[in-house]
Amino acid sequence: MEKIIYIVRHCSAEGQPPHADLTAEGVLQAGELAKFFDGIEIDCMITSPFKRALRTAWPIAERKKLHVQVDSRLTERVLSSRDLEDWLVKLEDTFSDLHLKYEGGESSGEAMSRACNVVDELGDGSRTVLVTHGNLMTLLLKHYDKRFDFERWQALSNPDVYRVQITDDEADVKRIWN
Template sequence: MEKVIYIVRHCSAEGQAPEVELTAKGILQAGKLVEFFEDIEVDRIITSPFSRARQTGWPLAERKKLHVEVDSRLGERVLSSRDFEDWLIKLEDTFLDLHLKYEGGESSNEAISRVCDVVDELRDGSRTVLVTHGNLMALLVMSYDERFGFEHWQTLTNPDVYVVRIKDEDSEVERIWSTY
């Protein structure tokens, strides 16, 4: 039986901190996501605990008459506890070396492991929306499609939607937001 996961990057937000909220544009985008999912069957919505992710998922949950589940494993990956002027280069390096870990941060492998644990716990036949953040989204997609990398992360939009279909040991990944 096929498991279907819709990976949603949160809508436009006021910043990066966990408590920042969606911008006015982001609130409108969340409404567009509701329209986008109108004819798509969904049985669960699980979001990052960050405010912007929860605010992205709430309107869809309301329309689908579902409860928003919050899972800390969908929180954004912390690159480091230090601020780097060259953070973009450092981030790219973590896509090239999945074991690379900066002070106070999390390696790509560690982030992939925790988000894949969420996916592994989903039942066969489920159709789940995961609302998360760009870096974690990219790493999750990369875990199913090794061609996906830093360059693809750079092209992600707010919001963005990928679908992963998993059947037995096979998986298929497709960006579906760009077609909307």
């Protein structure tokens, strides 16, 4: 069994709400990202339903002549339903304790599980692009490589791309975005 997934963090966006669009710079980044994938074989594209993720995925799909599948399991992880003044500290704590959960939010483990379910449903031999958000991306990468933590989340760029090659029970994780 082998499958390859390209986990993409969306391009620069105007904000965090689901309806936040890409910035002008983000639109340009999406075009560059589409060119980046020119030499890479892809047979499936799945994206978060958030507008910034969709607008990141479309240029790639257009160039590759692929249908964009929308999957709500790739939405960003909700830390809490309340505004937390110290949200950054609380987010860091959730990388150490995958079961830690704040009011109205989901734990890192829960978010990781829903993202992993998307990957688990992919067929053997598939080469799939998943377009998602920074926190969920880091949690999915953490599933395959335990070194992914709060600091790695902070170091992500918009956009960012990681290649994960999954063979049997092993995974090779590599950042491929420049």
